[in-house]
Amino acid sequence: MQLIKQILRLAIPSIATFSSMTFTGLLVLMIVGKLGAAAIAVVGITNILMYNLWAMFSGLQSAINYLVAQCYGSGDMRLGNQRMQVALLGSAGQAVLLLIGGLTVPYLMLKLMGANESILDLGAPYVQVRMLALMFTMFNTVFYAYMRATGDTRTPMTISLINSGLVVSLTYLLAYGKLGFPDLGLQGAAWGMFTAELSAFLLNLFVYYRFLNGLYLTRTWVRIELQQVRLVLFESVKLGITELSNSLGMLVFTSCITRLGTAAIAANEIALNILSFGFMPSNGFGAASTIGIGQEIGKGRAKEARKFGLVTVYLGVGFMALMSVAFILFALPIAKLYTSEADVYEKAVSLIHLASYIQLFTGANIIFAGGLRGAGDTTYLSRTALLLNWALFIPCTIVFTRVMDLGQVGAWSALCTLIVLFAVCNCWRYLTLDWTRVRSKSRSAAPEAVTVHV
Template identity: 25%
Template sequence: MGNDLSEKQSWRSQSKVILALATPAIIENFFQTIIGFVDTYFLSKVGLDEVTAVGLTNAIILVYFAIFMSIGVAANIFIAKYRGANEHENAKKVAQQSIFLACFTGLIFGIFTLVFSSPILKLMGAEGNVLTLGTVYFNIVAIPSILISLMFVLSSIIRGTGDTKTPMKVSIWINILHILLDYIFIFGFLFIPSMGIIGAAIATVIVRLVGVLLLWRFLGNSELKIRILDKNCWMPNKTIQLQLLTMGGPAAGERLVMRLGQVLYFGFIIQLGTNTFAAHQIAGSIEVFSYMIGYGLATAATILIAQHIGANEYDKAKQVGTTVTILSIFIMTILGSFLFFFAEWLGQLFTNDPDVIRDIRIALQIDAFIQPILAIVLVLTGVFQGGGNTKYPMYITTIGIWVIRTVGVYVLGISLGFGIAGVWIAIGLDNAFRAWLLWRKFSKDQWIQFQQKDGISRKTTISS
């Protein structure tokens, strides 16, 4: 009886710590999600071509996100581990080199966008007005990709110190600004003309710039005390860069195969018609709110687990993983219920087209049953990353996205004629496959990469 009471108290105590870290991350994710949601909502009032153009473009930009996020993941893991081991100087050096890597990759992707924006959209099946609109939007938001990369990496560095509140505050402020600018630039206000999809792109770039400036200011006042004029931010260190790439490479691969697969199956969906793709995009913009909870809890798991492993507290790390998984399943199941019962009403917020509303309802009601499965995938991916094991999620994501989801979308959605229902069933099958494998590996204690394999030399200061 005493042991049961002790376990309950331990579970409650651990849950409080997790939620204290996760809540700001969830709020931050919520406001980040608002950017895409507001763009889709406002542009749906302009036309479905605009929604489709932004949807196709964002599918490509998510590939960029995959790379930038992987740098942030690596920085987050290393900084949290070094803090757990009280190696603060190493943590600062990792942060500095992460900033250098973010700037370099951001510039490379900006140049890539300038050269290949239109050809890529053509490969995805865009043509006519959708291609024209998509190319303009793509160029405006992605040529300054350095802003995107710095947003991801600076936020991750700050979260790695255990501060999840600062990125949340920045996210709140820039998203309030984004909503205001989006409305003004898309529809026009006073002397500012209506610019439609171009206005949405300009608003997005402005808020990203503001976000980078705010995050850099906070980082200078954090325990790492990194300044923009610090020469160590702009001088590459081969040892640290190799460690970041070793840790972040699989995380990038995991997101990259997911996003490239998404680009491919988006091409299949658009074959079902512009209206069906628009319905899928709108349903995805609604469903993505569930991700904010999963990613928020995964962020807390990554930070806490990395800290425990840095302090050689492996049992506590496993307990955190179990607790976060249970919490996420519970919360996202409730959210799934909401999606199921209010699916049609949510669709009506975006369009009056009855066929599009029907497709949105079908997609969201199928997605309602995916939510608890998605919870396992999102959180355990964060758990594995906190344990330094970034390769396994990459392997199973590759199989899930390219074999199960992409093939499933084509077979169920197109060949068998299930339409949007087939698309979302395929998404559910992919998530179920990955959830099963992640949980199986986690339950067998095969999720941690120990010091010989994680790229970190414990208690060894990195050379300058």
């Protein structure tokens, strides 16, 4: 019972954090939906583009999450702060790249996605501002990762809730010119996102350098060792490859659907947005698994780490079962909240029903993967993501939609198959891992010596 309480203490604020992000996406899509199907389509395509850009740079926050958790477990937060400094410098470099890209390539990115002229004209300015907002998002995710690694999941939750409130309110005010604000249409939604992410960034700076300094001396500069730079970057690359493989698969998935027309794009975005609600419990429990296992490994308690992950899976999958039932029963009324266009919501309902049947696999996949990250088994995760996406998901999506002409059903069948296989592979790896040989990434560890042995 004590273990369950510990898991829930970590998971529930994380679930609330991810829920706020997902619920924000739902509300923004509903607000933007009143601007027409083209606006929904632009938001959908842009979300996939932003996901790919985030995935390209996401390795830093994923690495810091478990590397600092291991430092916290071993009581060496000076080392944890050194690793955090490396991540913040890396985030600054990422911000420069996003700034340059945001000013130069939005139109080209949409063009390569196969967008038609109406979406290109409407979407290019929107993508540009979203890329600028992503600069602050990358910093925010690193700060959140550090806080969660120390067991503090409430502060990231609080800042995320503030962020979400700002996104929704500013989107409404700026998209429709309410309360004296300018009527910016779809562009207002982008600037609302930018302002909210900037505000969250300033809050994170204040918390990290003001409040956390009293606990972990975060304002004290720790001389950066080359081996720690190599470790953080090496782990970041592997975890970035994992996320980028998944995001590129979804990019191809969206690109194939983009060519099916505006209604298909809008229905797909609605279905993905609703499906993301099913990710909330699994993402929260996955984060808890990474933190708890990382801390136990830092303490040198591998047996307890393995048990922590298994109990987390049981709890998370139970939550996912409830979400699956809800999707099956209420797919139509939920889809109608987004749009009144029958062609769009009817397509969305069939996709929601298809996705609801794989929620348990989604949960198992994410939570087992979180546990493997906490154990430092990042090489396996990157290799599996590369193999399943490039050898299976991407080819099947193209064949089903472009060769066999199965449309959205074909694309989603490939997606569901991918999720099931991910769950099976990650479950097998977790259960067969030799936990007695799992070690923390210590100060003396070099990248070549930190792989998990089985």
